[in-house]
Amino acid sequence: MAGTRPIPPPLWKAAALSGMASYLDAGLIVSISVNLAIYRDSYDMGVWMAGAISAIVTGCIAVGSLVGGRLADLFGRRRVYNWDIFCFAIGALVITLAPDDITLLAGVLVAGLAAGADLPTSLAVVSDAAPAWARGRLVAFTQVMWMLGITVAIFLGFVLSTTGMTGARLITGQLAVAALVTWALRSRLKLPDAPSEPDTETAPESISLKNVWTRAALVPMTATFVFYVTWGLGANTFGQFGTYLLVTVSDASQSLATGINLAFIPIGVLLTVAFVRVADSPWRDRLFHVAAVVQILAFVIASLTAGALVGMLVFFVLYQLSNPFAGEANYKVWSQLTLPADTRGTTQGLTYALSRGVFAVAAFFTPALADHSPSVLLWTITACMTAAAFAGLFIIRVLVPRSASPGRDAADLRVPSTWPAGLSDKEH
Numbered sequence: 001m002a003g004t005r006p007i008p009p010p011l012w013k014a015a016a017l018s019g020m021a022s023y024l025d026a027g028l029i030v031s032i033s034v035n036l037a038i039y040r041d042s043y044d045m046g047v048w049m050a051g052a053i054s055a056i057v058t059g060c061i062a063v064g065s066l067v068g069g070r071l072a073d074l075f076g077r078r079r080v081y082n083w084d085i086f087c088f089a090i091g092a093l094v095i096t097l098a099p100d101d102i103t104l105l106a107g108v109l110v111a112g113l114a115a116g117a118d119l120p121t122s123l124a125v126v127s128d129a130a131p132a133w134a135r136g137r138l139v140a141f142t143q144v145m146w147m148l149g150i151t152v153a154i155f156l157g158f159v160l161s162t163t164g165m166t167g168a169r170l171i172t173g174q175l176a177v178a179a180l181v182t183w184a185l186r187s188r189l190k191l192p193d194a195p196s197e198p199d200t201e202t203a204p205e206s207i208s209l210k211n212v213w214t215r216a217a218l219v220p221m222t223a224t225f226v227f228y229v230t231w232g233l234g235a236n237t238f239g240q241f242g243t244y245l246l247v248t249v250s251d252a253s254q255s256l257a258t259g260i261n262l263a264f265i266p267i268g269v270l271l272t273v274a275f276v277r278v279a280d281s282p283w284r285d286r287l288f289h290v291a292a293v294v295q296i297l298a299f300v301i302a303s304l305t306a307g308a309l310v311g312m313l314v315f316f317v318l319y320q321l322s323n324p325f326a327g328e329a330n331y332k333v334w335s336q337l338t339l340p341a342d343t344r345g346t347t348q349g350l351t352y353a354l355s356r357g358v359f360a361v362a363a364f365f366t367p368a369l370a371d372h373s374p375s376v377l378l379w380t381i382t383a384c385m386t387a388a389a390f391a392g393l394f395i396i397r398v399l400v401p402r403s404a405s406p407g408r409d410a411a412d413l414r415v416p417s418t419w420p421a422g423l424s425d426k427e428h
Helices: 009-042 047-075 077-097 101-129 135-159 165-188 209-213 215-248 254-278 283-304 309-325 328-338 341-372 374-403 406-413
Strands: none
Touching (some): 047 077, 047 101, 135 328, 209 215, 209 341, 215 374, 328 374
C-alpha cells in the first residue's frame, strides 16, 4: 500500500538534516518570544526596540525565504543548503553572546535571514532526493522537526525561567550548537548536482525567472499561498499570542496560560508523527476534510464564547487534534507535489516570503485588535480558516490529481537528482 513501503535510511537522514531548517526556524521565533522580557530588563530596552526585535524575526525570515529560494535555484541548492545553516549558527552565537541590544538586533537579522533562506531550500533538497512514493512522508517529517523546535524552546524556557540571562543564553545557545552540528553533517552528505546547478545541461532553462510565471507554476503557487497565508494567520496568531490572549482576554493566570500551552504540545507532536505515516497514502487528503471541519469548529467555539476560558480550553483541544492534519504539514507536502521541480526553491520561497510578511503585519495589529474586540479578532481568524479549507479542497481535487499525471512524472524525471550518495536508482 502507498505510504507503507519502507524508505531507505539514507533518505531519512536527508529528511532529518533538511528538517533542521524547520527546527531552527521554530526554535528561533519561540526563543526570542520566551526571552524577550529578559532581554528588555537586562539590556534596558525601550518598548520600540522590543517590538522591533519581535517584528524583525518574522520579517527577516520572510526576506530570507524569498532571496534564499531564488539563490538556491540560481547557484545550486546544495551550495545554499550547506552555507545558510552555517550563517544561522553565526547569528545564533551573536544572539547568545550579545552584550547589548544593538548586537542582539544584529544577531537576529543574520539568524532570521539564514533561517528563511534554509526553509524553501531544504524542502527542495529533500523533495529532489525523494522518489514519488516516499516524497510525502519525507517532506512531512520536516514538520515533526518544526514541532520539536517549539517543544524544546518552550520546555527550556519553562525550566530556566528563574535563571535570567543565563537561561536566555542557554536557550539560544542550543540553537547555535544544533546549527553547527547540522552544518557539519550536511557537509558530509554527498548529493549529486541539484536541478539548478549552473554546470548542468539543463541550467539555462531551469534558472530562468520566466519559468516561475508560467501557468504550471503560477496556479499551484497561488493555491498553496492562499492556503498557507489564510491558515497561517490563525496559527501564527495563537503561536505568538496564545499565552497573551489567555491572560488578557480569558483572565487566566500566567502560570495557567503557560501550562495550557505546554500540556497540548505532546498531542501536536504525536499527531504530526501520525501525519507522516499517512502522508503518501490516500488518507492524507481524506483526513484533511475531517480535520479542516474540526479546526473551523474550534475557532467558531472560541469566537462564540468571545475568548472565555472554558471556550478557549475546548478550542485548544479541538485545534491540537485537527491542526496536524489540516495545516502547515499539508502545505509543505502539497507544494512539493504540485510545484514544478525546476523552480521549487523560487516558488516556495515566494509563498513563504509573502505569507510571513502578512503574518508580521498582522502581528503588529493583533494586540490592539484583541484589546478593542476579542470577538472581531476571533471571527476574523475563523473566516481565514474557512478560506484555507476551501483552498485545500481545490488543491486536493484539482492540483494533486493533475500532478500525478504521466506527463508530469515524465517532466520530473528530466530533472537531475539530488539523491544521497550511495543510494542507487534501484533502491528508489
